[in-house]
Amino acid sequence: MTYQINHVAVGILRWNDQFVLVQQQYIKEKPPFWVLPGGIVEPGELITEALVRELAEETGAVVESIGSLAYCMQIDHPARREQTIAYCFEIDSWSGVLQSADPDNEILSVALVPLADALQLLESIPWLAVREPLLAYLKGDCPAGTLWFYREHEGIQVQISKVKGTR
Template sequence: MTSSPQPRLAASLACFRDGAVLIARRGRAPNKGLWSLPGGGVEFGESAAEAAVREFEEETGATAEAIGLADVVEVVARDEDGRPLRHAVILAYAGRLVSGEPTTTEEADAVAWVAPADIDDYATTPGLAAVVAKAAEIAA
């Protein structure tokens, strides 16, 4: 029996400090070179909020807490004929920095604290500004 491809469940964290959100420039594919929220796949037995916090720590070296679900983002990448290549459902959480100072890693080759209104000044993954705006309301 063959199995059909399944969407990948992922989580990300819009971490705030003093009104600014931490964004990271992706150091790996997909979306290498684009700014986004730290995040990644949800592991079996792990809640999406736990995954968002774990991925934030793995990608930045700092510790944060998730305080609420901000948005659900669905990404379907297609080839030139419209066939799906990748499909991810991303649960985007709002959070706050708990300890440490975010630094770069292989997954995040640059990090920046940015005012939500300035997100559009960066080359970002699609829809990032809208997700950050929703997360900012929760984190306020």
């Protein structure tokens, strides 16, 4: 039984008290949503290389220094025989002009958003396993380095366990 494993690199870009968010639309029939920038690690890439590439493509940001691991999340999709493992990093320093050059044409816009507004926008992320760890981390409800584990059954993601990081 072969499973495909997709690794995803995601970055938290801060500018003063604001966060860089991207408005994304995967399926044209579904409404767009706001999320942190990031994407799939390509074959032969290290996670950090994919992080730098994805942030440049989706936001125009040039990553100068990657910070700590904010959290890691794993979703098991047994019906698809697939797993997704996402690594979300703080970006310590970056430069550049915010504008998307997304080759997949899934990014509709890029914005700097104050934390309160970002939290509200991120509530609309359609997947629990993406939304829950991100909001918990940004609200300070979960320490950096927390590992989140989910399993999907009939299209519904359920948290199986969580291993808290250290403060």
